[in-house]
Amino acid sequence: MAQPQALADYLENHADIPANLGDVVLAMCEVGKSMARMISRGALEGAMGAAVGDNTDGDVQKALDVIADEMFFAALLPTDVKWYASEEREDVIACNPNGSLALATDPLDGSSNIDVNVSIGTIFSIYDAKPDANESFLRPGTEQVAAGYIIYGPQTGLMVTFGNGTLSFILDPDLGEFVLLNGAVKVPETSNEFSINASNYRHWSKPVRAYIDDCLAGETGPRGKNFNMRWVASLVAEAHRIITRGGIFLYP
Template sequence: MAEISVIEHIHSMQLKWSPTATGQFTSLLHDLILSAKIISRSVTKAGLVDILGGTGNINIQGEQVQKLDDFANSVMIYRMKNCGVVCALGSEEEEELVIIDNAGERGNYVIFFDPLDGSSNIEANVSIGTIFSIYRVDDNTALTKENILRKGSEQVAAGYFLYGPSTMLVYSTGHGVYGFTLDPSVGEFLLSHENIKIPETGKYYSVNAANYDKWAKEDQRAVDMFTHGGYSLRYVGSLVADFHRTLLYGGIYSYPADMKNKNGKLRLLYEANPLSFLMEQAGGLAVNGQGNRILETMPEHVHMRTPFIFGSVREVEKYRSAFG
């Protein structure tokens, strides 16, 4: 089998689906990949250099900022600002949107990202990741919050980098889901998972059962169906790791609203939208606490949260049935 790099794959997909492409997206992806390589290098050295532990700061989410969080955020912002094709960006670590003006010239892409998802697991050497979501805007579109914040169904691409036993890129441009594994010997992400499809049903369910008493009765009833229905519990607590396992093996993941997080805990723009885009492209489902499609949710603000349930069609429909 030919060893196809991610850039070669993007080029072939553009020839097939977007023959008039300008090359801006390829440029954006190139800088995303470079960012991930730099972050991956630091993640693998985290126990050897002074990059573990917290900075002592609290981010906009009210969470302790880890040193690697801060590093990954700085890398992503620098690369996205200087790649020349991004006109606005949003980071989970930043309070407001960042509008980019490169000497009067602007790119046509908006990107949202979680620079280092699962960072609370860093010191336990658990798989963590970078999640990204990309939208396209026209040259004459004013860069206002109203024009930038759009439904997830309008994404032109989404994906994540997984930093684990190997570093992977999983992405979609709306024509299937593809996985690439970083080969350190050549420094390239090579195609390793072609046209990923989630199984229609699975044997695993993933949920933080410690919050059970804080959920609504409907969510308790839904999870009970899996707990007592022959499913095995698998929960890492690192969203990218839990998503990746569910994508490959099937089953269901649920993070419902609870008494403390009445609107849910996971972020719509930085986590739920990009992962829902991938899940649907792979043939699965992704819904909110009312059982509605995540990708049809109109964001109210840049750090909006949502309940998040995704996985194989059969399991998500089973979860929905608990709501009557």
């Protein structure tokens, strides 16, 4: 069996990925390893799911949200990240004043699921930094230089793109490294799954209701086949399932 390729080796062997950008992703993954260990210990680490306030979006902020944010920021200080934007902070803050990159993150997406042992994750997006902090982020997604997420579940995985295809890595607990699983990830073209919070049906627009009603009608309906509904309430988990098995996620 071939030796799995570690993330650091992959980045070193691909000259098209700038070293400073690779270093940022490696720093995120080092924290991801620590997060995976903490999450796997659950209540042994203390009350990680305890509410400690509200974040900038008005969501309940959990203890582990704050811990994750502080850990990622500290890990990025020695890197080329100039601006750091986090869902857990009110404003964009300076990281490395001499940096050339801007990183936005949700340090722990789906933290409401901490206490019930459901997959959660870290989302990140990286741009070339501009002199102004806010202008570094308020721009089209097509200007991203890298983006991805770390998912903490039965396995800890990394899904990342540097602008030319999508790469899938898995954390090998024996090696203590993220190793390459798939260097050319493709979303399946067809699926019989959709994901939506059906409890909000009364609030949906008519087109959304019509689409879901057609899916629920099954093989006797206009779409001519049966569908399964999934809902995890964790964007990373929903996205990972869709990338792996296809389908659609809606949050109207």
